[in-house]
Amino acid sequence: MTIDDRYIIFHKPYGVLSQFTQETPEHITLKDYIDVPDVYPVGRLDWDSEGLLLLTNNGQLQHHLSNPRFGHERTYWVQVERIPDLDAINKLQTGVQIQDYRTRPAKVRLLPENPPVGDRHPPIRFRKNVPTAWLEMTLTEGKNRQVRRMTAAVGFPTLRLIRVSIGNLSLNDLSLGQWRDLTPSEVKLLHDALSHKGIRKRLNR
Structure with a gap:
């Protein structure tokens, strides 16, 4: 984890693609809601599903949270x-x-x-x-x-x-279509969860 790492939680509405690239003019994407450069979704949430989407610019964390081998x-x-x-x-x-x-x-x-x-x-x-x-x-x-x-x-x-x-991250009172940065305590919980699975050292290399 570095001071430049960014962690965002987004309450995705129905009908929004979990990507920033628009494939057709009628597609609604993350770009319509999140104006933050170089962050990408951790895993995916189908266009017809709603709820919590985590985004980060930490590529290694993104990979490990998306990998079913680690069982998050x-x-x-x-x-x-x-x-x-x-x-x-x-x-x-x-x-x-x-x-x-x-x-x-x-x-x-x-x-x-x-x-x-x-x-x-x-x-x-x-x-x-x-x-x-x-x-x-x-x-x-x-x-x-x-x-x-x-x-x-x-x-x-x-x-x-x-x-x-x-994991330990939840929507709580985040309104539909809104996003926010994770708090320092939430980021710590996220990395602590990874450390219990033996991968934190690799993330911090």
Whole structure:
């Protein structure tokens, strides 16, 4: 870590690409929200997902946080169609087969009430007489559209997906579409977490 390192947390809205390059004129990208040079997302958050996105100019940290080998926890609030039963939740917890891959064990629970989130724009699709429910899912891997594929595999399609934390970092009261620099204590927690995995020395070389 150096004095020039920059760490940013961003509350990504629905429909925003997790990149600064615009591929077509109608694409909304990070450039529309963040005017900070030389920072790049740690991992990715799909255009149709919302929530916490971490950006940094520390390339080594970016690489290690994005590498599933190190097993950093990512927590999501997931709105699904219908109400998952215990069998479905158990399958999500122990691992499900998606395509040619079996997911790692995950922490999954049915939230007893709707989480404190605002409306999505555009709103999710509602089907009359079909209830929805919210799950809290914590994964240590981040394969392409994994959460959506997991809930679909057990019969409960994802309607809305919000990442609320990465490790010790969380959205808290950060408003939708807003960003801020991490506090010194948050940066310390981030590097302390890496040191527990035996990679801090490499980051500070």
